[in-house]
Amino acid sequence: MSSVRPGAPAPPPPPDGQPEIALSPGFVARMTGQMRAGGWIAPLLTVVVAFFMGGLVVAATGHNPLSTYKAIFDGSGLQWLFPWTSGPDRDTAAINLQQTLLTTGPLILLGLAVGYAFRAGLFNIGGQGQYIVGSIAAVWAGSSWAGMPGWIHVILAMVLATAAGATWAGISGALRAITGANEVITTIMLNWIAIWLGVYLFGLGGPLQNNAQPDVPISNDIVHSARLPVFWGDADLQGLHIGIFVALAAAVVYWVLLNRSTKGYEARAVGFNPEAARYSGIRVGRTYVLVMATCGALAGLAGSLDVLGWQFHIATNDIQGTQLAFLGIAVALLGRNTALGTCLAALMFGALVNGTSVRNLDPAVFEPELAQNLTTVIQGLVVLFVSADVLILLIYNKLRPRRRARGGGAAGPAGDTIEVVA
Amino acid sequence: MRARSTRRAIAAIGVAGLLVAAAGCGSNNNSSSSSSTAGTSAAAPAKKAIKVGLVTDIGGLNDRSFNTLANQGLEQAKSQLGVTGRVLTSKSNADYVPNLSTLAQQKYDLVIGVGFLMADAMDTVAKKFPNTKFAIIDVDATGLKGKPTNVEGLLFKEQESGYLAGTLAALYAKDNNITTISSVGGQKIPPVDHYIAGYEAGAKAANPSIKTLHAYSQDFVDQAKCKEIALSQIARGSGVVFQVAGQCGLGALDAAKQKSKQGIGVDADQSYLGPYILTSAIKKVDTSVLDTVKQVQDDKYTGGANTTFDVKNKGAGIGKVSAAGAKYQPQLDDVTAKLAAGSITVPDTVK
Amino acid sequence: MSPQNAGAAELALELRGITKRFGALTANDAVDLQLRRGEIHALLGxxxxxxxxxxxxxYGMARPDEGEILIDGEPVTIDSPREAMDRGVGMVFQHFMLIPVMTVAENLVxxxxxxxxxLLDLAGARRRTRELSDRYGLKVDPDARxxxxxVGQQQRVEILRALDRGAKILVLDEPTAVLTAQETAELAEVLRAxxxxxxxxxxxxxxxxEVLDVADRVTVLRRGKTIGTVDTAGADDASLARMMVGRDVVLRVEKEPGKPGQPLLELDDVHATDDRGLPAVDGVSLHVRAGEIVAVAGIDGNGQSELIDLISGLRPCTGGHVRLGGKDITNCTPxxxxxxxxxxxxxxxxRRGLVLDFNLSExxxxxxxxxxxxxxxxxPRRMLDAASRLLHEFDVRGGSxxxxxxxxxxxxxxxxxxAREISGNPDALIAAQPTRGLDVGAIEFVHRRLLAERDAGRAILLFSLELDEVRALADRIVVIYDGRIVGELPPTASDEELGLLMTGSGAGRVASS
Incomplete structure (x- = not known):
């Protein structure tokens, strides 16, 4: 049986539509509610369209998109997975794949840090700041207490980084819960505070500046025993450390937390319908704080992986140059806030970042000047298309008009104009 | 950290530390002149055919600063010395180790890195590939933790460039009833202070009664900050403003232009900005690259030590002098000769 | 009310064999409808x-898969709401398409x-509004925002707007769903006019x-099919309900007199403010005993919502006490x-009862x-098992x-x-508008269940705008007006008695709205 409740015809906007004042509510609502709509097809389509557009850009510069993409793929090291790759190619591929996975690990965590907030109806743009305070905590812990047993030292540094990130994001959650301050604004502001905090700490004369070179605004090095063990590749030449397993484990924890824990249940209830959650006795404000703290913990952990895994110190300009967390937003969007989707999206972006590295692109295929911007272009396109994915869904549903009635004009997410009742 | 974005440029400038130079769109006119002044006669292309790799920092090739100049040096080496070269740009600090080791693995004879942030990566990779020769700009090779014997440090005496600029500024001031000259630094870090210390010493030497002002913007990017500082200096009587703050410093020069004062550029020749640029205090990164390539070809490469570029070997100095300053050329030549002869010792710290 | 003009009047609108499918779902299955010129025709289902x-x-918002539409005897196709308007069809939706910040006149044009x-001719807009308002006897203030x-006024603006566009055929989608009893009566007058x-x-x-009250004829739909069209003269509740549901429906459940026990829920001079900080509950005292249903009757907006929030811990109680079984629960968390x-x-x-994106077990x-x-x-296993049991027990259909x-x-x-609220085995149950928007079959179920819970010894506090419902369920009725309880009546009270109290007149106050 069906009753179709037609809402808005085209002309005037529905009066029951929520006023779209702030920048985030509509967007976040869409992310919270509709993220799973379209299943795996929409994200896949998004990627295909993004790469197609990227290909057009490549072609516009007078290069062959296919050979360029082939080069990027090779540069990502993913062909190591094919058994027929052998000889020196395999060695090169192994090194490239190590670099790709080195990026993938923190990206998974940063993607989860955004995704969990989305599920609770929050938009965490503060991954960057949380990552920074995490790495600050990790570099401080890892470069202090030289005599401590290695594994205790590593774990302690990661725990402190996690706690630092959680605290940092928890501030935004608390501000949201207590004063209603929009977390989009507060997380961005905390990003800047984290940046300048780091610049101060590691800058010339700063309390955490290194002892050896007073001229250089950089931290002390992580002591050798506190570095994450490298299990694949050359430990001295930035081989792959065990952080990737930490990230994968975090993805499993994320899945359990979200789908099987009471806290995740509360977060989802609040994300879908804060009013109903409040009515049923869930403490909405506390949930905001907990969710943000959890997100910050994930991002802080990501910071510790990079510091303890390959970076080993932080210079002031590393802090200002940190952009990985923003990629984390794209990862979460593409990964649909699910554990598996986030891992796959992180791998894709990791491969893209390293595949477009100039050392892997034969200058004959692509000039270095152009190659270094290609990632940015494709990345931007993916973000654009993921955001426009309601549009893609609409087109998709129009082409396949089953069960769903026509979308009522330009009605926004709150328009929810059609209700098919089975 | 590995991600990139528009802020890349910012980071880059922070990176190159200050050394940073002329941003803006003008070409660096001094590049051709520097090659001709590079000391040696134009080399015959019959030299040993070696492979030279250059790894930029995250500023990329278009930073119009260190990376651009280093690449120009490599291009000159290719055309003048017949070497083959390859540039690897770094998108993030995660690229340093892979980029350096890739070139080493591919049997490049000389691998050059740009900027002090690559120091640790250079240290590690050099230990792994003892048969490859490395060089790194702006880093003291003897200070590397692993003490590698196959890394050469390429250092500059910025204070000598600053001294010449300060001399010119003071002479100009004296004749134009100006009592005060000033400088705007980015952050108080050594290369910036080298320039400023030299600038003030040179000015005092040329005119002991001159007043000098200096201040730091704590920023290498935001032009508004440097402009504000320069305007306040001008309000306190400054007639010549020396910028030592990379892109931010362009704001200081803009202030000078707006108030009809003189400006002095830094790192690269910034005379393209207009006739109000009295001169520029420059360091010739391109020369250092070219010279190092030559050393390797001539088997004169000295790993584990530094090569310092100064006025004497024409690796530091001033750029084009404007019409307003042209009449002081004799005095400048005199100071240049004394610096080259070592009869003037320039301080490198700001009092 | 009487179909005096039924007879041989021509057909303004005729639908023949309209079929509309959504994928596997057939929403309309060969539906026929004949709308005579100058009649009120109810579409019931x-x-x-x-x-x-x-x-x-x-209205041109969905295209039929089969069948034809005739207007004034002419076959037409309608592809968009604009075409519908051009052909004299106007529609008033359940959710109004008005811009709240604009005036009535601005919205109308x-x-x-x-x-x-x-430039926009505001004076002209005002004049047009007044003309229409006079011609059709629908009073509105053109300059009010x-x-x-x-809500009733807003609906009038919608109706006037449709008429302004030249509507000869006016379709109203569940127009009374958002109206109070008083407004519903006024709407009926307007429609007759x-x-x-x-x-x-x-x-x-x-x-x-409403069908019996307002309409001349009624066409009943059930599961997408036309069951039949009858004159309302000669029809009654039971016969229409049978057509609609397909079985005999008990419209007014039989109720044993309650056997109240000890007072369970007690409110003692409680106060609360509304969202703007103005007093909304102004010293309410009442008690509900075990095994008793107390209904709070009143016109919407007289403090009912705030009172509900106050009892359930969603709104601060600024004065007085709430006790449950003797235990003070004033200002508890939800x-x-x-x-x-x-x-x-x-x-x-x-908005409040369900998380629509959660599944039923969640x-x-x-x-x-x-x-x-x-x-x-x-x-999850426990949750699914419990859900299966409850879905079965409460006869929830259409979902696992x-x-x-x-x-x-x-x-x-x-x-x-x-199901969820009762499964929590509460001592006191607050039922706020429990049958709003439900059809007769579902209403019957809800009413039976509430009575059963009463008989099981719970204290039930019912809030309802429907006087029929209040009378059908309550053991005692209290009337709320302007944040105060202004009187208590037995369930046998008449509409007039209740109405007097609800408008404040009974307590000697003057209705302010």
Whole structure:
């Protein structure tokens, strides 16, 4: 049986539509509610369209998109997975794949840090700041207490980084819960505070500046025993450390937390319908704080992986140059806030970042000047298309008009104009 | 950290530390002149055919600063010395180790890195590939933790460039009833202070009664900050403003232009900005690259030590002098000769 | 009310064999409808019977897969709402398409603004509004902002706007769903006046008494099919309900007199403010005994919502005490109130009662998801089992424990809410508008269930705007007006007695609105 409740015809906007004042509510609502709509097809389509557009850009510069993409793929090291790759190619591929996975690990965590907030109806743009305070905590812990047993030292540094990130994001959650301050604004502001905090700490004369070179605004090095063990590749030449397993484990924890824990249940209830959650006795404000703290913990952990895994110190300009967390937003969007989707999206972006590295692109295929911007272009396109994915869904549903009635004009997410009742 | 974005440029400038130079769109006119002044006669292309790799920092090739100049040096080496070269740009600090080791693995004879942030990566990779020769700009090779014997440090005496600029500024001031000259630094870090210390010493030497002002913007990017500082200096009587703050410093020069004062550029020749640029205090990164390539070809490469570029070997100095300053050329030549002869010792710290 | 002009009048609108499918779903299956010129024709059916789909076909918002539409005997195709308007079809939606910040006159001319020198002619808009208002006897204030006028007034603006566009056929989609009893009566007057002026009206509803009260003829839909068209003269509640549901329906459940025990829920001079900080509950004292249903009757907006929030811990109690079984629960958190034994069937199931994107087992667990958990992990197996049991016990149809709540019909959604609240075994149950928007079959279920819970010894506090419902369920009726209890009546009280109290007149006060 069906009753179709037609809402808005085209002309005037529905009066029951929520006023779209702030920048985030509509967007976040869409992310919270509709993220799973379209299943795996929409994200896949998004990627295909993004790469197609990227290909057009490549072609516009007078290069062959296919050979360029082939080069990027090779540069990502993913062909190591094919058994027929052998000889020196395999060695090169192994090194490239190590670099790709080195990026993938923190990206998974940063993607989860955004995704969990989305599920609770929050938009965490503060991954960057949380990552920074995490790495600050990790570099401080890892470069202090030289005599401590290695594994205790590593774990302690990661725990402190996690706690630092959680605290940092928890501030935004608390501000949201207590004063209603929009977390989009507060997380961005905390990003800047984290940046300048780091610049101060590691800058010339700063309390955490290194002892050896007073001229250089950089931290002390992580002591050798506190570095994450490298299990694949050359430990001295930035081989792959065990952080990737930490990230994968975090993805499993994320899945359990979200789908099987009471806290995740509360977060989802609040994300879908804060009013109903409040009515049923869930403490909405506390949930905001907990969710943000959890997100910050994930991002802080990501910071510790990079510091303890390959970076080993932080210079002031590393802090200002940190952009990985923003990629984390794209990862979460593409990964649909699910554990598996986030891992796959992180791998894709990791491969893209390293595949477009100039050392892997034969200058004959692509000039270095152009190659270094290609990632940015494709990345931007993916973000654009993921955001426009309601549009893609609409087109998709129009082409396949089953069960769903026509979308009522330009009605926004709150328009929810059609209700098919089975 | 590995991600990139528009802020890349910012980071880059922070990176190159200050050394940073002329941003803006003008070409660096001094590049051709520097090659001709590079000391040696134009080399015959019959030299040993070696492979030279250059790894930029995250500023990329278009930073119009260190990376651009280093690449120009490599291009000159290719055309003048017949070497083959390859540039690897770094998108993030995660690229340093892979980029350096890739070139080493591919049997490049000389691998050059740009900027002090690559120091640790250079240290590690050099230990792994003892048969490859490395060089790194702006880093003291003897200070590397692993003490590698196959890394050469390429250092500059910025204070000598600053001294010449300060001399010119003071002479100009004296004749134009100006009592005060000033400088705007980015952050108080050594290369910036080298320039400023030299600038003030040179000015005092040329005119002991001159007043000098200096201040730091704590920023290498935001032009508004440097402009504000320069305007306040001008309000306190400054007639010549020396910028030592990379892109931010362009704001200081803009202030000078707006108030009809003189400006002095830094790192690269910034005379393209207009006739109000009295001169520029420059360091010739391109020369250092070219010279190092030559050393390797001539088997004169000295790993584990530094090569310092100064006025004497024409690796530091001033750029084009404007019409307003042209009449002081004799005095400048005199100071240049004394610096080259070592009869003037320039301080490198700001009092 | 009488179909005096029925006879041989021509047909303004005729639908022949309209079929509309959505994928595997057939919303309308060869539906026929004949609307005579100058009649009020009710389209009656349960939720999901296909009434709204049919009218969206007429209004050009959905294209029929089969069948034809005739206007004034001419076959037409209607592809857009604009075409529908051009052919004289006007539609008034359940959710109004008005811009709250604009005035009535501005809204009325929106889309067809009078212009003067290229600018909006506000005086012209006002004049046009007044003319229409006079011609059809629908009083509105052209200069009032829409956000400031009542829902009933807003509906009038919608109707006037349709008439302004030249509507000869007016379709109203569940127009009374948002109205108070008083406004409903006024709407009926307006519709009769329009009919007498020659407008043909389709009136979509699932409320039987409205059909009998307002319409000349009624066409009943069930599961997408036309069951039949009858004159309202000679029809009665029971016969229409039978057509609509397909079986005999008990419209007014039989009720044994209650056997009240000890007072369970006691309110002692409680106060609360509304969202703007103004006093909304102003010293309410009442008690509900075990095994008793007390109904709070009143016109919407007299403090009922705030009173509900106050009892369930959602709004601070600024004075007085709330006790449950003798225990003071004043200003408890919502969770503590629930733990103490307050159940709460929320006023608005979409906004407050359910998480529509959760599946049914997750919704049913909203109160007790923490039960039996260890290490903070949910017990999905337990949740699913409990859900299966409750769905069966409360006869929820159209969904399994893993079906999203969104895809259920309104009646079944409400059953889920009720199942959850009752399964929590509360001492006191607050039932706020428990049958709003439900059709007769579902209403019967809800009423039976509430009475059963009463007989099981719970204290039930019922809030309802429907006087019929109040009388049908309550053991005692208290009337709320302007945040105070202004009187108590037995369930046998007449509309007039209740009405007097509800408008404040009974207590000697003057109605302010």
């Amino acid at each position: 349960e939720n999901g019977a296909g009434k709204s789909t049919l009218m969206s076909v007429v 929106l889309g067809a603004e009078p212009r003067k020198h290229g 829409v956000s400031d006028v009542s 329009l009919r007498d002026a020659g407008t043909s009206i389709v009136f979509i509803t699932h409320k039987l008494h 969770r503590a109130a629930r733990d103490a034994g307050i159940g709460h069937i929320a006023e608005d199931r979409h 919704n049913l667990a909203l109160m007790d998801y923490r039960e039996g958990t260890r290490f903070g992990l949910l017990k 424990p893993v079906t999203p709540a969104r895809s259920l019909s309104g009646g079944n959604q409400q059953k889920v809410v009720i």
